[in-house]
Amino acid sequence: MIQTTYTLYQVSQVIMHINFVSIHIAPSPRAIPLGVGMIAQSLRSQFPEEISTSLIDCYIPQDPAVQLAKVLAGNPFAVCISIFLWNSESAIRLIQDIKGSHPEVLIIAGGALPTALPDNFSSIREIDHILPGEAENSVIELFEGLLAGKPQPRIIPQGQPPRLEDVPSPYLGGLIKPAEYGGALWELSRGCPYKCSFCFESRGTTGIRRFPEDRLQKELKLFQAAGVSEIMVLDPTFNFDARIAKRNLQMMSTLAPDIHYTFEIRAEHITIELAQLFAGLNCTLQIGLQSIHPEVLNNLNRTCNTETFQKRIHLLHEQQVPYGFDLIFGLPGDSLRGFLESVDFTFSLAPNHVDIFPLAVLPGTALFDSAESLGLQFLPEGDYQVIKTPGFTPEDLSAAADIADFVDRFYNQGKAVSWFDLILEYLDLSPTGFFQIGASLADLASQPSSPLDFQYQVIHRILEHLNCTSRYPLIQDFITYFWHVNGVFAEALDASPTCGDLQFNPTLRTAAFMYNPFEIIQWIESGIHDFGIIQQYMHASRHMFAFACADSELTFLECTEKEFDFLHKLTAQCQPDFNEALDMPPRSRERFVTAGIAARSI
Known part of the structure; x- marks a missing residue:
């Protein structure tokens, strides 16, 4: 040596x-x-x-x-x-x-x-x-x-x-200053009770070791005081021990309720009580599914009972907890068809997002050692991605990668969970049917200015493919409505715009529609999901709306042309003409205040 x-x-x-x-x-x-x-x-x-x-x-x-x-x-x-x-x-x-x-x-x-x-x-x-x-x-x-x-x-x-208990905290020791980053990575424990063969944890220490609770409380108070906006909890299975998970969630709700948390959990350990505690916290859950097929999961030293999985996810759905899933393509024993079946199952559960990855045969994992016997061919360095398996040809892997890319851009970045199932119902397509058609028609190499523009492009091309483009304006308005409504709860301008004695809501958004989006929603809520029927009963005319979040509730205002032009400039962070602001009729100023999109400066 x-x-x-x-x-x-x-x-x-x-x-x-x-x-x-x-x-x-x-x-x-x-x-x-x-x-x-x-x-x-x-x-x-x-x-x-x-x-x-x-x-x-x-x-x-x-x-x-x-x-x-x-x-x-x-x-x-x-x-x-x-x-x-x-x-x-x-x-x-x-x-x-x-x-x-x-x-x-x-x-x-x-x-x-x-x-x-x-x-x-x-x-x-x-x-x-x-x-x-x-x-x-x-x-x-x-x-x-x-x-x-x-x-x-x-x-x-x-x-x-x-x-x-002997390892000092770099947060409490002042070496890492959370305020400088705006977020934090947080270890509550180390180790994993599972030995999934593709994961580095498969060769880690057996069992779970936990940091002392008083240390965690001090760190959490520090994060809250530093104005941290989000925390990624690093525990690979946060909810393995329900008793400890419950105590930790209560601690977070008490000491730092304003922070957004991200957890990795296992579905089989979800209980009603945990679902309720997650619902009381500003959080997102990430759940590793990987595949729904027992013969595939067996090669990974994993199991999944899909019936139990659905029931436990339903507990989260009932409590309106945001959750997403992980899937892997190229797994030993799997095929493109089997992967697509896993994708369809995943989207039947209305996830907030779905992250799809190619299999990486990582050095140091049990899967790396058994790769040859499983017939896995993979890159010998770099990202160690699989390039061929007994069930996946290179062409199959490429097709799966296109779907993964499409799902991320269309569904995840486009925040499509609110409306995607209704579009599938109208088009009479399965999720993978939609993704395959969309990926074949969309220009995946292009970079539209926003996820919404990409969705417009995809929906228009699919409707062209299905010979029903006349429905596009109404469907476009439907999608646009949810993009902005979801956005007011997720994003804000860097500062609250002001003009004269008005201070505008930092979550303010504006959008113009061909159809009144609230009427579309009323039709949907009445049980009519056929966009063709809805369109027959609606009148096409320009509708201009401002949206904002006030006291955790959606507020909106249907604007005049002049109001919309003014607010649109404001939300685009352009300086509106000062004289135009002064000349705005008093009624508009009162309407802005009444609608909750502005308040008078004190």
């Missing part, structure tokens, strides 16, 4: 400075350096007089020279980099750039890929040490040895996983 020795003279700085680097896909409230932050905080707490640590955030699109300058800031003795599937190419290039310009800097690599492939990464000569697995303890052992001038192995042994 290769060893590297650093003498006492080399590390006898008054304070040894170490930069911990995360390379994210892009800036976002979820691009939080929690992994390296946990390790850096452990090291800082153990050696407060000898070692200082900094967290460096880099992003894949950044210029390599910019990344290099950030990472070398503060003249670090060592740079620790976390390497994952999505950033491995950027991370390795950065490591080589560091050693090329500053060969004296110690390079330490950790993360999922070095954990799975330690020997592969030890062959990269620029890497001095590898910290596989949970490294809060092993990083301390490494630097104890370096500070003592003792030779250290290239690959640091993992040893026993750390006791979570």
Whole structure:
């Protein structure tokens, strides 16, 4: 085994400075350096007089020279980099750039890929040490040895996983400042009770270890005080223990009720009480389904009883809890037909969103070890995506990928859950029938200005394909209505627009229609779902509406032409003509206030 020795003279700085680097896909409230932050905080707490640590955030699109300058800031003795599937190419290039310009800097690599492939990464000569697995303890052992001038192995042994009650919080320690990110990644526990063969957790520690409740309460209070808008809870099965899940949900509702939470859960552990607690929280649930076929799931060390699954999801549906599903195509034992059956089942449950992924045969997983016996062919590096299986030809995988792309753009980004089933009913299509026709007719390579424009394009082409384009204007209005109504509850302008003594609602949206959308909704609610019949009884004329959210309720105003033009400019963040605002009839100003889309400034 290769060893590297650093003498006492080399590390006898008054304070040894170490930069911990995360390379994210892009800036976002979820691009939080929690992994390296946990390790850096452990090291800082153990050696407060000898070692200082900094967290460096880099992003894949950044210029390599910019990344290099950030990472070398503060003249670090060592740079620790976390390497994952999505950033491995950027991370390795950065490591080589560091050693090329500053060969004296110690390079330490950790993360999922070095954990799975330690020997592969030890062959990269620029890497001095590898910290596989949970490294809060092993990083301390490494630097104890370096500070003592003792030779250290290239690959640091993992040893026993750390006791979570002994692991300091980088949030509470001030190393990660949530206010700077707007969001937080939050660990309540580590470990997973399941051993799904495609997941890194399949080779992790058995059982679940939990962080102390008093730590979680302090972190949650910190998040609330910092104005964090969203938290991604990292527990792979948040609701495995219903008793603990209930206690944690009550804690969130009490201490930080304004934050949006995202949880990963298992459907079979949903209870009525948990569904009610989720409903009382601003949250979204992500549920891994992957496939509905027992013979496929058996190859993954998973099970799913579809009847039970439906019943448990119905509990969430009754409580109006937003939920989404994960599906994987290219699974061993599956086929394109079987995958489409899973898609149809998924959309029968009215999910808020559906994330569909190609199978990745990840190094370090049980599936990686059994891939050859299952007949899986996959890319040997990069994203390790499957390229052929006994049930999927390359053409089948390409067709499934087109559907995945289409579902994301049309359904997820387009927030189509409110109306999609009604369109399917009218067109007499299954979900996959719609997706296949839509993906074949739509220009998936184009980038429409918005998801709504993409939906317009797709619906028009499908109606052309089915020879019923005369229904398009009414269906377009129907879709447009839900886009804006859903939008007022999900998005707001950067600031509340003001004009004169009026301060306008920051959720304000405007839209023009050929048919009155509220009349369309009345027909739908009366049980008439045939858009052709509805259109026969409606009069086409221009209708202009303003929408907003006031006191958690939808408010709207049918506008005059002048009012609509004024408000449209306002929502487009253009400055309306000041004289026009002053000349606006008093009745319009009162109408804006009465409708709840504006209030008089105090």
